[in-house]
Amino acid sequence: MIQTEQKKAEATFLERARAIQDVDNNLEEKRMVTDLCFSEARENTDHWIDKIDGIVPDNPPGFLYRQAWEKRNRIVHFPTNRIQVGQ
Numbered sequence: 001m002i003q004t005e006q007k008k009a010e011a012t013f014l015e016r017a018r019a020i021q022d023v024d025n026n027l028e029e030k031r032m033v034t035d036l037c038f039s040e041a042r043e044n045t046d047h048w049i050d051k052i053d054g055i056v057p058d059n060p061p062g063f064l065y066r067q068a069w070e071k072r073n074r075i076v077h078f079p080t081n082r083i084q085v086g087q
Contacts, residue, residue, distance in 0.1 A: 001055075002048045009044050013037045049079060 016033050023029055060066075073080050 002051060005044070005048070009040065013041070 016037060020026070020030055020033055061069075070080070072078075
């Protein structure tokens, strides 16, 4: 559902990084590109979360898998909705 958009965004970020990787000591330009990529990544993530919010998978993952991802999401403060699967 969002995989094509993710791949396109990732390719754009890598293209930008490659374009400045050999710039001699231009830290300001590198910082600007980095900030832009992270800003767009946050916007994309918000968009993708909105896009899939409330969709329950046809074959939901098992309990331990969900628990592992919930723990990872809490550690990195990733916004999630707790969908109660099977209820």
